[in-house]
Every structure is written in C-alpha cells, then in structure tokens.
Amino acid sequence: MTQAHVPAPPAGRAARNATRPLPGSPGRLGGPRRLLRAVAIVSCLPYLSLKVAWIAGSHVGIPEGSSLLEHRGLMAAANSLTVLMDGAVIVLALLLTRPWGRRVPARLLGPPMWAAAGLLLPIMAGFPAQLAVRALGGSARSAQDTGREPFLDEWVFGVVYGGFILQGICLGLLFALYARDRWGQVWRGRVRDLPRDPSGGRGARVCAVVAAVLALFPAGLRLLWAAGSSSGLDEARAAERTADFTVLSVLEVGYLTAAAAGALMLAFRWPRALPVKVPLALAAAGSGAVACWGAWLFTTSFASSTGVAERPTPLLLLAYAVQMITGTLVAAIGVRFLKERAAGAHGCPS
DSSP states (O other): OOOOOOOOHHHHHHHHHHOOTTTSSSHHHHHHHHHHHHHHHHTHOOOOOOHHHHHHHOTOOOOOOOOGGTTTHHHHHHHHHHHHHHHEEEHHHTTTTSSSGGGGOHEEEEEEEHHHHHHHHHHHHHHHHHHHHHTTTTTOOGGGGGTOOOOOOOHHHHHHHHHHHHHHHHHHHHHHHHHHHHHGGGOOOOOGGOOOOOOTTTHHHHHHHHHHHHHHHHHHHHHHHHOOOTTOOHHHHTOOOOOOHHHHHHHHHHHHHHHHHHHHHHHTOOOOTSSSSHHHHHHHHHHHHHHHHHHHHHHHHHHSSSSSSGGGOOOHHHHHHHHHHHHHHHHHHHHHHHHHHHHHTOOOOO
C-alpha cells in the first residue's frame, strides 16, 4: 500500500510563513496602534519643550514673582528629572508597538507602566473634573486671592495637563492591546474559577486587610477636607482650599477605595461572579495612583515649601507615607496573583 505524496511548499514561501508575525501581535502593527503611538509621542512634545526651555533659563509661562524663580538650581534639577520621566513615555510607546518590545521581561516593563499609570490617572480624572466644577460655578484656586504670586500662567496647565491626558489614554490602550496579546490568559475567567486557597493565600489575605485598614487614615483625612475641615493642612493649603481642592480630595478617596477593594477581592476571591479583570484593574490602577502620587507629594512637599506657612504638617506627611505603604502592599498582592495565574497557565510572563 503506497502513501500519498503531498508536495512540500516552495522553500521561499515556507520561510516567509514561518517568520510571518501572528495577527494582532506588535510585530504586525495595525493602523490604530500606529495612531496611538504617534499621538502618545506628539503629546509629550509641549511638556518636554517647556521643561527644556526652563532648564535653559527661559521664563516662558512663569510669571514674575513665582516661587519657581527663587530656587533656580533646585528647579533645574527637578525639571531635568521630569524630562526623563516624560521621555520614558516615548520609550514605553515604542516598546509596546515594536517587535523588540515582546522580548522585554515583565519585571522590567511592569514597574514603569505601573508608575506611569499611577501618575497619569489622577491627572486624567482630576483635571476634567476641575474644569467641570468650574463650568458649574465652583471656585478655582487663585493665588491673588491669598496675596501670593501665581505659580504658573494659566495656559500652562491646559497645555501640560491636556498632553498628560492624551499620553494616559494612548499608553493605556496600547498596553491593553500588548498585554492581551502576550498575557491574555492571565486574567481570563471569573473569580469563582480561581483556586480557593492558592500558595501564599493567607499572606495575601493578611496584606489585603492591612492595606484596607491603612487606607482608612488618608481616606478619612480627605473626607474631612472635603467636608470643610482644615485638620492636617498647612496654612497655605488651608487658605487656598476651594472647589478644586474638594473635588481632588474626593477623587483621592476613590483611588484609595479602588486599591483596597481590588486587593480584598483578589485575596478573598469575592464576589465570585465578577470577571477576574475587574479586581485586577482596580488593584493595579488604585495602587499606582495611591503609591506613586503619595511618593511624589511627599517628595515635592519639601522642595516647594519656601516659608513656615507652606511647610507640610506632620499629619500630612504621615498621610502621604501611609499612602505609599498602602499602594505598595496592594501592588505586591497583584504581582503575586499574576505570578500564580501565569504559572497555572503553564508559562510565566518573560
């Protein structure tokens, strides 16, 4: 009995098929991803241009008498740091859309993406919320009302924050597409499909409870501020408190709530009917906003204080420190969860 002979495809065509990228992978970049990458990169240019101009000594966008002009060396160092931070957005946009980006280990990609999301999310939510409150008649911050010189010209905030919002939207969408292609199996299914008592489950539950309890302190402080209290505020912040400040305080309570809720859901496997991606997203976004902004505000509280009235109070610094601890605990729970899911799917993120 003879076997039917199936002719092999030409060598050239076989080689092309073997090296052809899979549909949807970064190696085969579609129009939407190209557009998102271009917008992300272009939206960095206004901010980078302003920062480079200030480092070079220009005062564009900085009014006379601004506190930014009082410490030129410190401001030059801070501006150089923020140039590197915003330049990292360009690197991430390229990494998420180029073939070499698929070879970057998860441990190197995760932290900068988490930090970028954590720093951009509060701006993406806060700036539009402030504009909405002002449009409805709410009061805005006014340095002149307190007898102080304005920090920056008003147009700078629109240009810079508008760019940040575009960066956040584009990076978020690009990362969602990238992660779906590379690690989509990690967050498939519902909470009821997760193992009830995974390795390290008790430790995760303890961390989640500790994070939720710690979050009560900064969240309660923000609620007091939103209700009109000045507890923990320095004199300058208390004098400038307006509708802008109130809406930001309420949003900060939301980030803390999201972080704590996501951690508790992942650790205690509840509610069981919820898609896994929901608590994972809450934990990732909430922990980034809480930890990264807590660290940023803690650091800049010292750099921006020029007088006794502007020095951060011990209670305020403690709130920022607790935020950093809370966000870090929640992030650790998320990382452990992802590692366990990846191992269960027979392949860890590389």
